[in-house]
Amino acid sequence: NAGVTQTPKFQVLKTGQSMTLQCAQDMNHEYMSWYRQDPGMGLRLIHYSVGAGITDQGEVPNGYNVSRSTTEDFPLRLLSAAPSQTSVYFCASSYTGISSYNSPLHFGNGTRLTVT
């Protein structure tokens, strides 16, 4: 089991560029989510999904898109990168689903994104 795999580990973008952060899990988890972590701000939820074909907005969704076409993958797209999106991004998954008991989140190792 690889757990939750995020790629890339590091990325530098110029303002206005677009890119996709990849997240995959091999634990058959229904629930997947994306967080951004900034100093002093904790982990803020961007988007989440309770199963394939279902996504929902979190606390800070503006500037980001997600899709969930398979159970395993949950990519995060930055449409037009801005310096304010410089952050560390974590993908996390859980057995929790539409009809499942809430269970612990398993985190990936993170992607450090810098937008210049």
Place this chain on the structure above:
Amino acid sequence: GENVEQHPSTLSVQEGDSAVIKCTYSDSASNYFPWYKQELGKRPQLIIDIRSNVGEKKDQRIAVTLNKTAKHFSLHITETQPEDSAVYFCAAWGTALIFGKGTTLSVSS
């Protein structure tokens, strides 16, 4: 939506002392409350969790208490050690898992 407040933001203790971190939440429908520890440059790791039908849970030196009526929950670490130094996050799960802003715990020997 859910809002989680966490205090204090920093906490310094001597080795062997106890440390307490407190959190409050706003959504009365939240039913799962995990605590995560994050070391510098690493991902958050679950250290203990509690569900809404339980008032207290203990795992060796770590304990968590939950007061559903008051909507607050706390992390207690006894006999702290230097390796307990890290950032600790509380979280509450209503429709999604929402985190507090974190507490930086420093344990000096």
